[in-house]
Amino acid sequence: MIGFWSVPLLFALPLALGIVSLLAPPAWRARLGLAGLLPLLAASIAVFAHLVLDGPHTYALGNWNAPLGINLAVDGLAAGMVLLTAVVSSLCAIYAWVYLRDQPASSSFFWPLLWFLWAGMNGIWLAEDIFNLYVGLEVMGLAAVGLVALKATPQALAAAMRYLLAALLGSLAYLLGVALLYASYGTLSMAGLQEAATADVTTQVALALIILGLLLKTALFPLHAWLPPAHGGALTPVSALLSALVVKGSFYILLRIWMVLGTEVTPFATAQLLGILGAGAVFYGGWMAWRQHHLKQLVAYSTVAQIGYLFLFFPLVTGTGPEAARLAWDGTLMMLIAHALAKAALFLSAGNLILAVGSAHIGHLVGISRFRPMSLFSFGLAGVSLMGLPPSGGFTGKWLLLNSAILSGQWWWLIVLFLGGLLSAAYIFKVFRMAFREGPQVDHSVTPPLTLDVTALMLAASAILIGLTAHLPLAWLRIGSPFGAG
Amino acid sequence: MKPRVIFAGLLSLAIAGALGWAVLERTLPAENLPERVAQAMPLSGVEHPITAVLLNFRGYDTLLEIAVLLLAVVVALALREAQPDRPERMGLENPLLRAVMAWLLPLILITTGFLLWAGAYQPGGAFQAGSVLAAGGLLLRLAGVTTAWLDNPAVLRTGLAMGLLTFLAVGLLVMLPGVPFLTYPTEYAGALILLIELTLTLSIGLTLISLFRLTPPYADDPEEARDQPSSRNGGMAS
Amino acid sequence: MSGALVFAWSGVVLFSLGLFGFIVHRHLLRRLLAFNIMGSGAFLVLVGLAQDGRGIDPVPHAMVITGIVVAVASTALALVVFRRWYRASGRTDLPEDT
Numbered sequence: 001m002i003g004f005w006s007v008p009l010l011f012a013l014p015l016a017l018g019i020v021s022l023l024a025p026p027a028w029r030a031r032l033g034l035a036g037l038l039p040l041l042a043a044s045i046a047v048f049a050h051l052v053l054d055g056p057h058t059y060a061l062g063n064w065n066a067p068l069g070i071n072l073a074v075d076g077l078a079a080g081m082v083l084l085t086a087v088v089s090s091l092c093a094i095y096a097w098v099y100l101r102d103q104p105a106s107s108s109f110f111w112p113l114l115w116f117l118w119a120g121m122n123g124i125w126l127a128e129d130i131f132n133l134y135v136g137l138e139v140m141g142l143a144a145v146g147l148v149a150l151k152a153t154p155q156a157l158a159a160a161m162r163y164l165l166a167a168l169l170g171s172l173a174y175l176l177g178v179a180l181l182y183a184s185y186g187t188l189s190m191a192g193l194q195e196a197a198t199a200d201v202t203t204q205v206a207l208a209l210i211i212l213g214l215l216l217k218t219a220l221f222p223l224h225a226w227l228p229p230a231h232g233g234a235l236t237p238v239s240a241l242l243s244a245l246v247v248k249g250s251f252y253i254l255l256r257i258w259m260v261l262g263t264e265v266t267p268f269a270t271a272q273l274l275g276i277l278g279a280g281a282v283f284y285g286g287w288m289a290w291r292q293h294h295l296k297q298l299v300a301y302s303t304v305a306q307i308g309y310l311f312l313f314f315p316l317v318t319g320t321g322p323e324a325a326r327l328a329w330d331g332t333l334m335m336l337i338a339h340a341l342a343k344a345a346l347f348l349s350a351g352n353l354i355l356a357v358g359s360a361h362i363g364h365l366v367g368i369s370r371f372r373p374m375s376l377f378s379f380g381l382a383g384v385s386l387m388g389l390p391p392s393g394g395f396t397g398k399w400l401l402l403n404s405a406i407l408s409g410q411w412w413w414l415i416v417l418f419l420g421g422l423l424s425a426a427y428i429f430k431v432f433r434m435a436f437r438e439g440p441q442v443d444h445s446v447t448p449p450l451t452l453d454v455t456a457l458m459l460a461a462s463a464i465l466i467g468l469t470a471h472l473p474l475a476w477l478r479i480g481s482p483f484g485a486g
Numbered sequence: 487m488k489p490r491v492i493f494a495g496l497l498s499l500a501i502a503g504a505l506g507w508a509v510l511e512r513t514l515p516a517e518n519l520p521e522r523v524a525q526a527m528p529l530s531g532v533e534h535p536i537t538a539v540l541l542n543f544r545g546y547d548t549l550l551e552i553a554v555l556l557l558a559v560v561v562a563l564a565l566r567e568a569q570p571d572r573p574e575r576m577g578l579e580n581p582l583l584r585a586v587m588a589w590l591l592p593l594i595l596i597t598t599g600f601l602l603w604a605g606a607y608q609p610g611g612a613f614q615a616g617s618v619l620a621a622g623g624l625l626l627r628l629a630g631v632t633t634a635w636l637d638n639p640a641v642l643r644t645g646l647a648m649g650l651l652t653f654l655a656v657g658l659l660v661m662l663p664g665v666p667f668l669t670y671p672t673e674y675a676g677a678l679i680l681l682i683e684l685t686l687t688l689s690i691g692l693t694l695i696s697l698f699r700l701t702p703p704y705a706d707d708p709e710e711a712r713d714q715p716s717s718r719n720g721g722m723a724s
Numbered sequence: 725m726s727g728a729l730v731f732a733w734s735g736v737v738l739f740s741l742g743l744f745g746f747i748v749h750r751h752l753l754r755r756l757l758a759f760n761i762m763g764s765g766a767f768l769v770l771v772g773l774a775q776d777g778r779g780i781d782p783v784p785h786a787m788v789i790t791g792i793v794v795a796v797a798s799t800a801l802a803l804v805v806f807r808r809w810y811r812a813s814g815r816t817d818l819p820e821d822t
Contacts, residue, residue, distance in 0.1 A: 004661075004664075004666070005661070007667075008657070008658070008661070008666070008667035011550075012654055012657065012658055012667070015549075015553055015650065015654055016651070016654055018553075018556075018560075019556075019647040019650060019651050019654075022556075022560060022563075022643055022646075022647060023640070023643050023644060023647060059666060059667075060666055061545070061546045061666055061667055061668050062542060062543065062545055062546070062666065062667070062668040062669050062670070063665055063666050063669040064526070064542075064543050067517060067519055067522065068519070068522045068523065068526055068543050069543050069544065070544055070546045070547065104568060105567065106564055106565075106567035106568035107568075109560060109561075109563065109564030109567070112560050113557075113560060113561070113564070116553060116556075116557050116560070119550075119553065120550075120553075123550060131544075131547065132544075132546065132547055132550075135547050135550040135551055135554070136550060138550075138554050139550050139553050139554055139557065142554055142557045142558065142561070143557055145561070146557060146560060146561035146564065149561060149564075149565060150564055150568070151568075152564075152565055152568030152569050176505070180505075180508050180509075180512070183512050183515070184512055184513060184515060185515050185516075185517060186515025186516065186517035186518060186519050187515070187517045187519065192517065196515075196516060196517070200511060200513065201507055201508055201511040202508040202509075202511050202512045202513070205504045205505065205507065205508035206508065208504065
């Protein structure tokens with residue numbers, strides 16, 4: 001019964017909240033937003049609890065089963081993403097509630113856009129239908145573009161435009177892939193596709209188009225150019241949401257489709273190529289992050305690098321033994337969750353530091369350690385997870401990936417994991433070196449409201465905690481996955 | 487030739503080649519979805535299969551699609567508030583246009599109603615009807631007819647949201663007997679679909695009109711030129 | 725090659741032409757037009773491939789209607805952002821794109 005009501009509420013509730021907050025007077029939008037967090041959080045927890053207690057299930061919308069209708073699939077991964085979205089978005093929303101007070105009145109449109117974004121993401125996590133995923137991608141993508149444009153400065157508009165063009169191109173490539181798949185299999189349901197899939201040319205071209213489109217949307221190197229201006233230039237809570245969750249949306253679809261089609265249909269070389277691009281992202285993103293002078297641009301390039309780790313999934317899961325594949329699955333999901341929590345924390349604490357010194361330039365952080373230790377502490381905790389130091393989630397994820405690479409005999413990915421960690425350390429310590437340097441530049445700082453520091457700290461702490469208790473979430477995430485429960 | 491042109495040419499040729507190959511090699515599906523649609527038609531509440539797919543079998547897609555449309559207006563509203571525009575002065579002071587409008591407008595409204603109604607048994611439906619409605623709204627705007635109620639944010643936004651709100655409400659209310667989201671009871675399916683389509687038509691029409699109204703009226707004037715508008719709009723009515 | 729696939733073939737050509745334009749052009753309006761040509765190509769492939777002699781398949785038609793609405797919304801959003809960008813900067817292309 002709880003699953004019956006809470007599953008549709010996951011998208012119906014944010015859509016309704018989006019409409020109501022559009023109709024509400026601007027002053028009410030933030031209050032309404034806070035009020036709306038509770039039921040949505042409750043529905044997300046209910047769906048997750050339902051999954052843990054009763055196992056995976058499908059939900060046939062309109063009581064029409066796939067392939068005629070659209071199914072929603074609640075398995076460990078979907079419910080886990082729903083819960084992750086709920087946690088990160090709620091904390092970002094609480095941050096935004098305080099942060100947006102000092103922004104122009106037009107930024108109250110953050111709220112309707114946030115709700116639509118949330119509905120789009122939940123739609124993607126639950127989708128079991130490849131065309132429905134396309135519509136979900138567009139809801140999420142257009143909401144994200146709107147959030148980037150919200151600042152309405154020329155830079156923000158240009159970043160939004162660039163982001164939109166990339167997103168549109170990616171969607172069309174994806175849609176064309178869907179068209180070819182439908183033409184060959186006569187169904188849009190992933191379960192149906194998995195049963196029918198054969199490695200013929202049409203399927204391979206379709207999969208190639210889908211992969212290309214989703215790589216562009218996920219901003220995998222070398223298709224990442226749109227990401228740093230969009231993520232680095234947006235309002236701080238928006239940057240956190242985009243980097244933590246939105247880029248994961250298209251990656252999630254890629255992972256799902258790979259599990260349905262990829263392991264049988266694609267040549268071995270494709271998986272290796274995706275891994276190599278991921279490695280390129282880790283190196284290039286880390287290097288570029290280290291070279292940035294603008295704090296939020298540094299964090300944005302760090303996202304480009306961290307996305308790269310997720311793509312090690314493909315070579316480690318394709319054509320390898322079941323144990324290596326299971327480790328790759330666990331490791332990738334742990335990296336994904338840890339990055340979502342840590343990157344949101346990193347953006348929020350970077351935003352706090354920027355508020356404190358009144359400048360986004362890293363050089364202006366000199367001496368800030370005396371005034372804003374808490375912001376720096378959150379930044380550091382999140383950094384620990386990004387660097388992959390124990391006991392963080394980032395460490396656990398890398399450890400699992402490392403074991404998977406050893407087990408499948410693909411030692412070359414170890415270099416990526418190791419050097420990537422060093423590069424992350426380089427750019428995180430670049431910020432710290434400035435912050436702890438004693439200098440004449442700063443002898444005062446603005447004190448941001450406590451809420452801003454607390455939300456950042458909570459996210460950073462969860463990135464560490466998830467690493468300490470990793471076996472439990474990982475066991476839940478395997479429910480209903482190809483790797484079995486347990 | 488510039489490298490970009492060569493790159494674009496090679497890439498689009500490669501895509502065309504791959505796509506062409508995929509189309510050639512396509513094998514017919516084992517699954518026969520049209521057959522399933524045909525079998526379920528009597529339960530759908532409408533007689534036209536495309537409408538049945540859009541609003542019943544795959545109604546969830548349409549729900550999200552309307553959200554996408556609404557999103558575009560939300561962003562447009564946000565950007566107008568961030569970058570305020572001067573009062574709109576678009577419109578041609580042309581008596582002929584106004585006279586033609588008096589004839590056209592009723593026709594447009596009738597066509598809208600027809601397309602909406604026709605959707606139940608032949609090509610037509612909410613989006614087509616909404617587009618025609620929006621065309622009527624644009625003609626009104628071009629003729630310089632002021633539509634004061636459209637400038638009232640509460641009225642406008644309620645109208646914009648009504649379609650999605652009705653769709654959501656119907657989807658949730660039908661769950662009360664204990665069936666999944668969007669499961670219309672068979673005997674009311676036709677009426678519920680018509681209700682949803684009616685509100686969608688109005689909302690889609692308003693959405694498209696608003697998207698035109700929410701772009702900067704002095705679109706051709708970059709920021710620095712905005713301070714001398716009088717030199718620009720000489721020919722425009724006020 | 726069967727005659728029934730003529731729409732799918734036209735779709736392939738349109739998509740590739742649109743892609744070429746999308747990459748080559750810098751003016752944002754031209755790129756949006758190219759995007760819409762690509763979209764029409766994708767829709768034609770979707771509908772055209774469904775002509776397989778088993779009668780009309782309504783599902784791709786419904787998908788195309790949904791796709792068109794999404795494309796309209798995306799194009800409108802792009803135009804709104806473009807016009808605001810143009811008003812703020814006086815440029816019709818994106819920086820670093822010249």
